[in-house]
Amino acid sequence: MFTGIVQDLARVESVKKQKELTKLFLELPREILNISLGDSICINGTCLTVASINQNKMIGFDVVNETLSKTNISMLECNDLVNMERSMTMGGRIEGHILQGHVEGVGEIIDKKNSGEDVRMFIKVPQKLMKLCIEKGSISLDGVSLTIASLKKNLIEVALIPYTLEHTTLGFKGKGSMLNIETDILGKYVYNMMQKYEKV
Numbered sequence: 001m002f003t004g005i006v007q008d009l010a011r012v013e014s015v016k017k018q019k020e021l022t023k024l025f026l027e028l029p030r031e032i033l034n035i036s037l038g039d040s041i042c043i044n045g046t047c048l049t050v051a052s053i054n055q056n057k058m059i060g061f062d063v064v065n066e067t068l069s070k071t072n073i074s075m076l077e078c079n080d081l082v083n084m085e086r087s088m089t090m091g092g093r094i095e096g097h098i099l100q101g102h103v104e105g106v107g108e109i110i111d112k113k114n115s116g117e118d119v120r121m122f123i124k125v126p127q128k129l130m131k132l133c134i135e136k137g138s139i140s141l142d143g144v145s146l147t148i149a150s151l152k153k154n155l156i157e158v159a160l161i162p163y164t165l166e167h168t169t170l171g172f173k174g175k176g177s178m179l180n181i182e183t184d185i186l187g188k189y190v191y192n193m194m195q196k197y198e199k200v
Contacts, residue, residue: 004096004145045143045180047101096145097138132183
């Protein structure tokens, strides 16, 4: 489980594509220490397991084709930056909202506009996920916990404050960029229960 509060940015050192999986290697950020083999790490909103750690402070992940097909991990190249968050601990603060790191689809940034001190970003969301989005509800974009400001057809609008722009990849991603999407887990459970109730 994660909270959608990005702890640091990590640089992609290499991407090695193999037949059954892709090996992703990241430079371990100074702010994130004491990582062990088998730890769950949220990379751009995707829960991955630490498969290797070397003396050069580089960590490796094995990414299966199922994950590649549903996330923007498949688009990563050397020197790209990714959002990184360690799993939450029991008894700690939940300053964003609860995430599983299970990306449901990828959305495209349609527009990005300055609005006073913040920035408004408009994302085209797959139709199957729009039914799980509500105004003022939570959503994860590339692992960043955000609040939906408004919805229109298949677009959602979010507001990005200066801190988010400076400390996550959303600050430099622009029109045409693809973002991993995870909708609110509570909304998914409620929707599923209502669907079953209507069939009774």
